[in-house]
Amino acid sequence: MPSAQALEAALLDRMPERSLLDILANVNFWTQWVRHFGPLSGSEPKLADPRQRYILTAFTFCCNLGPTQAARHLQGLATAHELSFTNRRHVSVNQLDAAIKDLINAYHRCDLPKVWGSGSSAATDGTQIRSR
Template sequence: MTAFVKGTNMGPYEAARHIPGVSGHELSYTANRHFSIVLLNEAITDLLNAHARLDISQTWGDGTAVAADGTHMDTYLDNLLSETSVPNG
């Protein structure tokens, strides 16, 4: 639940209004005790390394070069995924 609250940027007390059985204090306490920028960066590193080990990732190359076509794609305002994911189309 803490990852959901952090990921949606909803905040613990707003989230608690929509999640039965949990209080804003519980969500806030858990986030403050178990969430930090250092831990977030470690999780990102673990995820990227795991992705790089996938067969499909290795078929794209060894990861030493990247390419982009510079295509501008409009995204919705305040879209949680707009910074990290652009739909194929």
């Protein structure tokens, strides 16, 4: 299977392995979805690096790890207290909804969803949707 091995090598060369945190940061670069987060009071965040903290917080709670488990995996990027605090004080349901809308709209602008159908619906959580 030399052709299959060549294809695999070409794919690996063009699509290097990425971590989920790298992907979240990259998507934020293109969509700025973390701009919706911030202190619930409306003031400017007093965090050293708000963008990084919001990405780490999204990773923590969207993967359902919880702050203690995530802090262990993040190897010093944030403590459990920092992640929990950020989630409680800088993220609301309305802010999450706004960020999610940004991500859905960005996905809808891509060509790939239209290859699979009209692009009027999508499932990213493993939900099975009947396809044509």
